[in-house]
Amino acid sequence: MSEAKSNGLPRLVIAAPHSHAGKTTITLALMAALSRRGLRVAPFKVGPDYIDPQLHRRAAGRASYNLDTYLVQPDRVQETFADAARDADIAVVEGVMGLFDGSSPTSRVGSTAEVASLLQAPIVLVVDASGMAASVGALIRGFRTYDPEVRVAGVILNRLGGEGHYRYLLPALEQEGVEVLGYLPKQLDVEIPERHLGLLPASEEDRVTPLLDRLSDLGEQYIDLDHTIALARTAPAPTPKDVSSLLSQSSAPRVRVAWAQDEVFHFTYQENLDLLSAAGVEIVMFSPLWDAALPENIDAVWLGGGFPELHAEALAANTPMRQAIRAGGENGLPIYAECGGFMYLCEWLEDQHGQRYPQVGLISGGTRMTDRLQQFGYAEATFLHDTLLGPAGTTVRGHRFHYSVYEPGGAPLDCAYQITRKRTGESHLEGFRHRHVLATYFHVHLGSQPGMASYFAAFCGRRKCQ
CATH class of the missing domain: 3.40.50.880 (Class I glutamine amidotransferase (GATase) domain)
Structure with missing residues (x-):
């Protein structure tokens, strides 16, 4: 992917209109499928989450970093991203809650949208379209025009009834000027189990490994990975960040x-x-x-x-x-x-x-x-x-x-x-x-x-x- 590096690191933010739309499922499917292709995938998670990054690590084969503009300053978020992704072929950032949901209902502070803007990353919106028809176009238009500084560039549909449902929705999406990257059908066998503190932790080997294998298969089958990579390559070259002070060695006793x-x-x-x-x-x-x-x-x-x-x-x-x-x-x-x-x-x-x-x-x-x-x-x-x-x-x-x-x-x-x-x-x-x-x-x-x-x-x- 050397040619992609000319415009900076290819990167995507995976977001959704609301929680439980399937962000983690789609994110893991992309990370696992891209890694299977031999790409070095740098995984990230917006917000103060511990369990999703564990699953990311398993899917991508490397540590996942949290990007949170409340916990640390925005420039620190940019530095963390630049440092953790410096040797990657592509970065995939999983959002949190709904795209614009943050610390206030009237601002994007602390939201996935804020992080995407900081990273100048195109956003792929995961839409649970299980009960939708033409309304999916209205939803996309709203999210694309809500904030001009936030670029909703692609969409992946989740929990569809099948190929026919997908084809039926395509015209409503294409007229909104968004890149349609694919879909996942309703698959009860890939529902990620939840605990009272969130999703299933990656420490449970016997359940996570087959889940990721299955998600990788589905990602290759139903998502246009070449199209996804091409969209990630449209991210502009970011302003270089000096990360030398971020992890500089201390003189403290070892x-x-x-x-x-x-x-x-x-x-x-x-x-x-x-x-x-x-x-x-x-x-x-x-x-x-x-x-x-x-x-x-x-x-x-x-x-x-x-x-x-x-x-x-x-x-x-x-x-x-x-x-x-x-x-x-x-x-x-x-x-x-x-x-x-x-x-x-x-x-x-x-x-x-x-x-x-x-x-x-x-x-x-x-x-x-x-x-x-x-x-x-x-x-x-x-x-x-x-x-x-x-x-x-x-x-x-x-x-x-x-x-x-x-x-x-x-x-x-x-x-x-x-x-x-x-x-x-x-x-x-x-x-x-x-x-x-x-x-x-x-x-x-x-x-x-x-x-x-x-x-x-x-x-x-x-x-x-x-």
Whole structure:
């Protein structure tokens, strides 16, 4: 694809009029089919999502990066894209919710449309046309003309009744001047299963591999891949971005951080890993579920989010690991835990069936699963005290998404954060501290605060030298 490089990196943003139109299905089909052709596909996801990027990684064979204009500044989004896609043949960006849905009903801030505009990328609109005829043309016209700075250039129809339905809709689409790239028929065997936190995680190998194989087959059969690549090539050459400062090496002492990664804990922003590595952190993967001990010679532990409620009994059964983490925390080992990691550090976890299991016990009290979403959306955390992520007064951005509730125990807890919800402005205290342990429901993006990764590395380095 060397000729395509003359106009810059070929790239597309996959969007939709609304959620559940089939963006992830179409995105995975394109990534898998293009990768099968031998193209180097750079995958991206708009918004604060963990599970879609895991599926992207499996489909494209390389890490997927989140592009979020609330969590980080717009120029940082452009830099991340340029750096992560620099050696790719084509970039495919999966949007979030509806194309123009963002932080406000009257602006595109935080939306897929804003990211597409920043990247100067043509948009392919995925339309669930299962019950549509001529109205599909009106829908496309509305999305094409709503914002002149946003280029809706192509369409892929989803959940059609078959070839006849597709041919019937073509005239309504072609008169709107949009490139019709193909369709997917109704296929019950490729519906991506969902969990209470989103789509099926890529850690479930036995279900994901055949799903991606099937989607690749469907992409080759029903989507005009040559036409899709040609549309991606129409993206203009972007303004060159200097990414040298993004991942520049820090002078902080090199430290080893045990990073939880298994069927339970796998919610990770790839950029967090990159920023920590650039700051002098050696990431050492381990499994709280399967390993009997922490890795040797570590200077900190990082426990991300995931599904501890689905594995609470097995986590409880791994007594040596629970004891090792608790002993480390009580002896001053820096431990950062968010959401699922926070649940694991508590004294107990009550799963969705009402069964209660012992956990690590560093945080007094426990968490209980409910059948209702408890917190959802963007937020800011202002540090009330010095923490392992930054000094008092630091403000970072992140998001929360959880169905469990925390029930305090007998020991009083010191809160390190004041959390402010973006949508409502309401605030409350959170971020529980115990020695050098910091545990929270808040998912942090290290790129939201320059220098936070380096601060964490330096904090662990100072502890190492003591």
